[in-house]
Amino acid sequence: MPTAAEFAYFPDKRLLGSTDFDARFFRYLRNESREAMKRLFIQGSFLERMPLSAAGAGRIQVGAKPTYGDRMAHDGDGHLLDLAQISTNTPFANAAAQVYEVGAGYIEYPIGIRTNPRTGAPEFDRYVEGIGVEASPTTVINNGATLTFLVNSLFETGTTVPSHAGRLVRVFKKQLASNARTEAVAIETATVTFDGANNRVTTVAQFGQTTVSTTPADYTVQLIGLSVLKNTATNRPSLQPAKMFFVGTVTGNGGTPSTFDTTAQGIIRAQAASQVTTEALGAWADGTLNPATTAQGALAKIVSDLTSTQVGTGRGAAKITAPALTGNPIAPIASRLDATLQTLLDAMNAETRRSERRAEDNAMLSLRLVATVTGAGSRPLRAITAIVNPLTGTTRQVLAVGQQSSVIYDPDVGFTSIPTSLNLVSVAAAPTVEFGTGYLAVSDAANAYALTGAPGSYVWSLSQAIPVAMQMIAYSTVASVFVAVGWNSHIWRTATGGAWLQRTAPPEIGGASLLNNVIVTPAGGFLAIAQGGQVIASSNGQTWTYHGFVPGNVIARSLTYSPEFGYTCLHHTGGGANLGVAYSTDGATWTAGPVAAMSFSNLHCTQLDRQLAFIRSHNSAPYYSAGFTQAALGLAPDVTGGAQGSLLPLADNAAFDAFFLANVNGQIFAGGRNASENGVLYMGGRFRPSFRSPGAGESV
Secondary structure, X not given: OOOOOOOOOOOOOOXXXXXXXXXHHHHHHHHHHHHHHHXXXXXXXXXXXXXEEEOOOOEXXXXXXXOOOOOEEEOOXXXXXXXXXXXXXXXXXXXXXXXXXXXXXXXXXXXXXXXXXXXXXXXXXXXXXXXXXXEOOOEEEEOOOOEXXXXXXHXXXXXXXXXXXXXXXXXXXXXXXXXXXXXXXXXXXEEOEEOOOOEEEEOOOOOOOOOOOOOHHHEEEEEEOOEEEEOOOOOOOOOOOOOXXXXXXXXXXXXXXXXXXXXXXXXXXXXXXXXXXXXXXXXXXXXXXXXXXXXXXXXXXXXXXXXXXXXXXXXXXXXXXXXXXXXXXXXXXXXXXXXXXXHHHHHHHHHHHHHHHHHHHHHHHOOEEEXXXXXXOOOOEEEEEEEEOOOOOOEEEEEEXXXXXXXXXXXXXXXXXXXXXXXXXXXXXXXXXXXXXXXXXXXXXXXEEEEEOOOOOOEEEEEEOOOOOEEEEEEEOOOOEEEEEEHHHOEEEEOOXXXXXXXXXXXXXXXXXXXXXXXXXXXXXXXXXXXXXXXXXXXXXXXXXXXXXXXXXXXXXXXXXXXXXXEEEEEEEOOOOEEEEEEEOOOOOOEEEEEEEOOOOEEEEEEOOOOEXXXXXXXXXXXXXXXXXXXXXXXXOOOOOOOOOEEOOOOOHXXXXXXXXXXXXXXXXXXXXXXXXXEEEEEEOOOOOOOOOOOOOEEO
């Protein structure tokens, strides 16, 4: 008990009255115990989680004795509830899909009758602690020989009360009538019935009354056992009274219930952190305070502070102290962790960019012949792609296609030719761990093809008959679809290669436009460009919208994306005599870059890690530029008999006609044909670890 509570004093030879023994001794001790329990167990709890289960159709029960202790619960108000005392067969309304909350409350009920020797009036002999819900009845009806009590007050509030038929309710008059000389007369237990609007009980007599009272406040009604109420509140508990132990929920199904949830039970062995108080904590390195007063609040604030991505000093790393560091060439670093990490990161990024640019330049300067496709007729290689292992991100295979030529690289066997009479102009691949699967290619003589077979016996098979010549195919790992574009504004889409569907191009580009390029955006959508400079976009290849326009009277030739430059379009004007470039951050709004007087027959642009590069052919000689910017293309204008930029350092570069330049999963490739009309494949830099180093100029 708190201070100021009175308790009895028992000196020798003092006569003590009932108040001394009752209020100042027994009730004092009882209240002391209850108050201690309330302080120890702030909210309702079990020693460990107690299961709910079905006890037949429309009935539930509390599970068997757990591993530790017994089925004892605490209601958070100083009372221990022994659930072993209640019925294992509790009926409830059980409406389909209705969630019901199951709770256990504390009640005290009288037993036994004793006659007061002084007054001669009957009195209750003693009280028993029990489990249930107590209230006054809603209405009392005198039937002449019996009484009917409306007991909706024991159940849901603020909503239409459902039937609780079958539940047991104890009824007694608070002040015993003069003829209530036995417990059977003074206390009755009746079964609830439901009349469509009210839950009611009817007694067998009238509690020994001569003049019958119909005042609800004169009576006590007690629901015996668990409370099972319709969950109409947005948050638990909707149970009444407020101090009631929450056992769990059951979802009605009209039959034997099967869906129970006891995860919100309070467990003594896992005291809620929200109930553990803590003193205010100190400040972080940036001065941020933690004002929480509970363990849960303090921990939540620590996590939110440390995981904050707020710009500036609000971010998590700004809150941690780091020792000041010195070094060369890095200057001394501030004492906060975020400043330390930022300085180190900036220095590392700067050096990484320098190294990457050096590696890219070296890769472009060291392009070397790795495969030659021989045979009758012209066999230029026109496009390249790779199969990437989706689990590791490493390259599984490389496949280059062209006119009457396909060459595939397998790590175990090197480069091998795939015999074909097709003129394949573009190829794409879906990530897979299987060799020789996931490739689709398109032909400039219409139709789409899929690669089938196994290493050493690959075959191109017809995937879809397409009525117009196609120009480019791309695959999105986000949308998991292939998209192909070509003449007459044709757009085709497939997820597997087995069923292609034609999609409708936006009317702004016209029905006869040549869509000569499609790429995958960083978000996994598609961006396509028409020869006239119109740009269209789609998030998944299904629905296309007009997106933008490359300014000027241009003929678009190549479209690519890089993190450094965004979207880049190479185009020409003047019948192929002038080469120009345009840039865009979103593919919709374009800025015209420089235009240089240079001729070409073939042109292709690609991105390196942080640079752009393009390759072009003129008079059967290749030219390239790496690392060009918006300010310059990096190539000098054509001068009769003079140089045009940097020649690729190849043994047969004078006879090399370039058809593509590509960055394939971090590996640089160029391809085309040589003076003998054979397909040639060049590679820059070193093979990735998953590649076997090829022999010089393997003939396939």
